[in-house]
Amino acid sequence: MSLRDLTQALINGSLLGGVYGGVAMGLSLVLGVLRIVNLAHSAVLIFGALVYWELVNGLGLDPLLMIVPIAVGGYLLGLVVHRGLTQYLARESDSTVLLGFFGLMVVIESIAIMVWTTDTRTVNIGYLSQVLRFGDIGVPLARIVAAAITLAVLVALHLFLTRTLTGAAIRGMAENPDVATLVGIEVGTLSRRIFAVGIGLAAFGGTVLSLVQSFNPQEHVRWLAWAFLVVILGGLGSAMRTLLAGVFVGIFETVVGLLVPFQYTYLALYGLLAVALLVRNEGLGSVRLRTI
Amino acid sequence: MTSPRTVAVAPELVLDAVTAGYFDHDIVLDGVSMRVTPGKVTAVLGPNGSGKSTSLRVMSGFLVPRQGKVTLGDEDITQLNPGERLARGVAVLPQGRSVFPQLTIDENLRLGAWQLRKDKARLEEAVEAMLDRYPTLRPIRNKPAGALSGGQARLLEFARTLILDPKVLLIDEPSVGLAPVLVDEVYEELGRLKDEGRTILLVDQNVQAAVAIADYVYTLAYGRNHLEGARDQFAGELDGLIKQWLSL
Numbered sequence: 001m002s003l004r005d006l007t008q009a010l011i012n013g014s015l016l017g018g019v020y021g022g023v024a025m026g027l028s029l030v031l032g033v034l035r036i037v038n039l040a041h042s043a044v045l046i047f048g049a050l051v052y053w054e055l056v057n058g059l060g061l062d063p064l065l066m067i068v069p070i071a072v073g074g075y076l077l078g079l080v081v082h083r084g085l086t087q088y089l090a091r092e093s094d095s096t097v098l099l100g101f102f103g104l105m106v107v108i109e110s111i112a113i114m115v116w117t118t119d120t121r122t123v124n125i126g127y128l129s130q131v132l133r134f135g136d137i138g139v140p141l142a143r144i145v146a147a148a149i150t151l152a153v154l155v156a157l158h159l160f161l162t163r164t165l166t167g168a169a170i171r172g173m174a175e176n177p178d179v180a181t182l183v184g185i186e187v188g189t190l191s192r193r194i195f196a197v198g199i200g201l202a203a204f205g206g207t208v209l210s211l212v213q214s215f216n217p218q219e220h221v222r223w224l225a226w227a228f229l230v231v232i233l234g235g236l237g238s239a240m241r242t243l244l245a246g247v248f249v250g251i252f253e254t255v256v257g258l259l260v261p262f263q264y265t266y267l268a269l270y271g272l273l274a275v276a277l278l279v280r281n282e283g284l285g286s287v288r289l290r291t292i
Numbered sequence: 293m294t295s296p297r298t299v300a301v302a303p304e305l306v307l308d309a310v311t312a313g314y315f316d317h318d319i320v321l322d323g324v325s326m327r328v329t330p331g332k333v334t335a336v337l338g339p340n341g342s343g344k345s346t347s348l349r350v351m352s353g354f355l356v357p358r359q360g361k362v363t364l365g366d367e368d369i370t371q372l373n374p375g376e377r378l379a380r381g382v383a384v385l386p387q388g389r390s391v392f393p394q395l396t397i398d399e400n401l402r403l404g405a406w407q408l409r410k411d412k413a414r415l416e417e418a419v420e421a422m423l424d425r426y427p428t429l430r431p432i433r434n435k436p437a438g439a440l441s442g443g444q445a446r447l448l449e450f451a452r453t454l455i456l457d458p459k460v461l462l463i464d465e466p467s468v469g470l471a472p473v474l475v476d477e478v479y480e481e482l483g484r485l486k487d488e489g490r491t492i493l494l495v496d497q498n499v500q501a502a503v504a505i506a507d508y509v510y511t512l513a514y515g516r517n518h519l520e521g522a523r524d525q526f527a528g529e530l531d532g533l534i535k536q537w538l539s540l
Binding site: 165166176178185 | 352354373374375378379384386390392393394395399400402403404406407409452
């Protein structure tokens with residue numbers, strides 16, 4: 001492996017990892033604040049990517065501008081799902097919640113396959129398809145743009161959570177919902193909005209991911225594993241830690257891809273997931289103890 | 293701490309023949325009634341499991357009774373949630389540690405004043421008033437609340453509870469988990485709140501201290517009203533009462 005290859009891998013991995021941060025953030029927020037393991041996260045992500053593909057490839061709309069309606073649409077879908085499902089599941093046991101969101105995942109995946117089949121799709125990124133050259137190093141513009149947009153969204157979310165009173169209320173709610181209720185925070189309303197933001201972020205993740213990767217409706221579970229890996233490495237609900245964990249995973253994947261044949265890359269990533277769970281000595285059960 | 297101030301007298305808070313429980317098949321309170329007189333300290337005493345804390349949960353809006361009602365003055369507040377009751381001047385100081393540990397002291401105070409969030413000037417004023425009232429919190433206001441000692445955390449909880457200047461305080465086991473030296477400070481602070489004219493419902497297992505500060509005392513047993521009367525009636529009977537509870 002030459003220095004040039006390594007540099008190229010680090011740059012590609014960092015940018016790809018930034019996108020992974022965007023892929024995982026919605027899952028992290030919903031898990032960290034509401035303690036809901038949203039198994040439907042990746043199904044929403046792929047659904048968002050498919051609708052995005054339809055708008056960009058089918059209707060010829062601008063790939064950058066179309067990120068906004070997809071994210072907003074995800075938010076609105078989140079409000080509907082909260083009203084129809086999540087608010088009822090909130091009073092149920094953890095296993096019932098898991099089953100409920102597994103069911104939602106199957107429904108979304110089935111609709112996606114019925115509408116778009118199982119074909120692999122690639123978004124026509126148009127003016128973003130050029131590759132910028134820095135000497136020997138080539139960096140796809142789409143990857144830079146996807147990472148930059150994700151960075152902007154995660155920094156904005158971080159500032160919102162850490163610098164505003166509503167952000168403090170969300171963090172307080174994550175720590176102790178009863179005391180949050182006691183000081184007059186409208187926990188029900190805030191929960192609905194946070195869930196909707198989580199779903200909106202999942203749909204947003206689908207758009208930025210589709211700028212850098214091809215995708216199909218059936219492979220969303222792979223992205224669910226990726227998102228969980230980032231959440232476990234980065235901790236719950238923190239936008240900046242999620243971003244850093246995403247970058248780590250991106251670099252790990254790219255550098256490992258240089259060292260071993262492609263088919264072993266996923267194996268290495270799942271190995272990393274297992275190591276992360278073992279080393280941190282905590283799984284999803286830690287949600288009860290760790291908050292944003 | 294600064295000198296006492298006075299607050300406008302609140303309406304009477306009444307628990308009227310309340311039956312309540314946490315699950316369909318269980319009854320924790322069975323027809324319990326009590327009156328929290330304006331400007332006075334009303335203590336609720338009783339052995340473990342007698343329904344003291346549950347009666348406070350019903351008064352604060354965390355538990356809706358199956359029968360009976362809760363009134364504040366002329367208003368029926370039975371169905372109001374804790375936030376709506378807080379907006380009417382009824383605040384709760386819960387049992388045990390209730391600070392948000394990962395948030396700073398400043399953020400904890402601001403969340404106490406959440407209902408003022410649309411009026412930034414009043415919110416800042418309220419925070420400053422609490423930092424004046426509890427000056428030991430001021431130099432450490434940017435520290436996480438989880439780093440506070442037990443006594444400091446209790447001060448922060450008092451400050452967060454008082455930041456909206458509530459007329460009625462529902463206080464649950466204020467000295468639980470505190471070192472003995474801090475317990476005295478907590479009851480001193482309760483005395484100060486009483487001097488300010490606030491209406492206080494005090495649920496407590498520290499019988500001696502509660503009766504010493506109370507104007508009127510209710511005792512519960514097995515989720516029902518047991519005894520009630522002015523403090524003087526109870527002061528001489530404490531030993532017998534405690535022995536009776538131990539045998540329940």
